[in-house]
Each structure stands twice: as structure tokens, then as C-alpha cells.
Amino acid sequence: MKKILYVVLHGSVKSERYYNVKETWGKDIDILFYSDYEDVDKKIIKVSDRTDYGSNEEKHVNVIHYLSENNNDYEWFFFCDDDTFVNTVKMNEFLKNLNQDSVYGSILSETWDRDRTLKYCSGGAGYLIHKNLLSKISKNIKLLNTGFSDVTLGLFLRDMGITIINDDSFKSQSPEFYNIPLDEVKNYITFHYIIYKDQMLHLHNKVS
Numbered sequence: 001m002k003k004i005l006y007v008v009l010h011g012s013v014k015s016e017r018y019y020n021v022k023e024t025w026g027k028d029i030d031i032l033f034y035s036d037y038e039d040v041d042k043k044i045i046k047v048s049d050r051t052d053y054g055s056n057e058e059k060h061v062n063v064i065h066y067l068s069e070n071n072n073d074y075e076w077f078f079f080c081d082d083d084t085f086v087n088t089v090k091m092n093e094f095l096k097n098l099n100q101d102s103v104y105g106s107i108l109s110e111t112w113d114r115d116r117t118l119k120y121c122s123g124g125a126g127y128l129i130h131k132n133l134l135s136k137i138s139k140n141i142k143l144l145n146t147g148f149s150d151v152t153l154g155l156f157l158r159d160m161g162i163t164i165i166n167d168d169s170f171k172s173q174s175p176e177f178y179n180i181p182l183d184e185v186k187n188y189i190t191f192h193y194i195i196y197k198d199q200m201l202h203l204h205n206k207v208s
Contacts, residue, residue: 002030003095005074007067009059009123009149010035010044010082013051017082018042020197024204025086030074033082034063060123060149061141068138077134080126085194087186087207094169094189100130103157107166112151120154121164124192125172127153133162175203182206 006026010018010033018033022042031043036055038046047062048055060079067077076095080086098104105121105128112118121127127150129137141156157164169189171178180188186207194200 002074004030004076004078004091005067005071006031006086006088007063007077007079008033008082008084009056009080011051012037014082016197017195018044020194020200021082023197024200025088029088032071034059034066054147056123056149057146057152058143061143061152064134064138064141068135072131075131077129077131078126079123079129080190081124081192083193083195084124084126085191085200085203086126087189087203089207090169090186090189094167095128098128098130099163099165100132102163102165103133104128104165104167104170106168106170106172107164108150108172112146112148114146115155118151118154118158119164120150120157122170122172122192123148123150123153125170126190126192127164127170136160137162174199 006029008021033044034047035044036048036051038044048059103121106125107119108122109119110116140160144152146152171188171191174191174193175185185203
């Protein structure tokens with residue numbers, strides 16, 4: 001069984017971000033993009049007709065259902081955005097000792113106006129889900145019209161009693177936001193809001 005599939009939220013409105021990922025950290029790994037358009041050669045699957053930000057929830061719910069029915073030869077699934085940088089070397093180290101019954105990522109709290117008690121993993125920072133857990137989630141998750149894919153997942157994880165574990169290696173902002181020197185980027189798994197290819201390449205060069 002293969003260890004991990006990277007599952008990346010993508011959109012036709014900013015199609016250049018596909019190359020930002022594929023020509024840097026996503027070059028030599030197993031990766032699947034889910035989007036509002038399909039390109040079989042690029043491993044982009046269509047899970048929604050919509051291109052707006054609000055469609056991210058629909059896309060995320062649909063790709064979870066898709067993955068539960070396909071790609072059964074992977075142990076772990078890592079969900080992130082196409083403006084997320086991933087240090088895959090560090091990720092491989094991280095995968096060695098994980099609890100299969102928990103979801104791992106960067107926990108956000110008191111940020112969703114409709115329920116300040118909700119704790120959930122940042123979609124931008126990314127989160128890890130084991131295949132067995134993904135199957136359970138797929139049987140329950142549906143659209144709630146929260147406007148946010150990570151919030152919707154968080155609501156279902158809470159209702160299902162699934163533990164989420166915070167790890168400081170997952171970052172929902174750029175290194176600059178945390179005053180992390182570039183020489184220390186190799187010690188982290190993800191950074192978010194990396195929107196330009198030269199930014200991706202710069203980070204990739206620091207960890208490869």
C-alpha cells in the first residue's frame with residue numbers, strides 16, 4: 001500500500017497555481033487536484049461546476065466521497081490548497097508515528113461566527129486523514145452551507161467524536177507571518193498563502 005496521496009483544492013480561475021505546485025513540491029509525489037474542471041492528463045478531477053470561493057465546501061465534500069470510493073491503495077490522505085507549500089520530506093518523517101483514529105493539522109478556534117466553540121483544522125495549513133477514518137467521514141459528511149470547507153469538516157468531526165490533533169509543523173500563514181527565518185523552513189511541514197511560483201520555488205529549494 002502506498003503511504004500518502006496529496007489532495008489539492010484547485011480552481012480554473014487561478015489555473016496557474018497548478019504549475020506552482022507541480023513544478024515545485026508536487027513534482028515527484030502522488031498528487032490529485034480537485035476542481036471545477038477536469039484534465040485527466042494533469043490528474044485534475046471535476047467535483048463542482050462552480051468557480052466561486054463558496055464552492056470550496058461543495059468541492060471538499062464531493063472529493064471526500066470520491067476518495068472513499070476510489071484510491072483505496074493509499075494509507076493517508078493530505079488535504080490542502082493550491083497556495084499551500086508542503087515540505088514532503090518532513091511530512092514523510094511525520095507519518096511514522098501517528099494515531100490512525102485522529103486528524104492532524106493546525107487547529108483554529110473561536111473563529112467561526114456562528115459557533116465560537118468550534119475547533120477545526122485549517123484547510124490552508126492542511127490536514128491528514130487516515131483511509132479508515134476517511135471512509136467513516138464519507139458516510140456522514142454532507143453540505144451544510146457554512147461557506148467554509150474546513151468548518152464543515154470540523155462540525156462533522158465534532159459530531160462523530162473524532163479527535164483533532166494540533167501540530168505546530170502545520171502553518172496557516174507564510175513564514176514571514178511567524179517571523180520564521182528561511183533557514184528554519186525545513187523544520188515545518190506546511191505554509192499557506194504562498195501564491196506565486198517564485199515563492200513556492202524559494203521554499204522548495206530550502207527544503208530539498
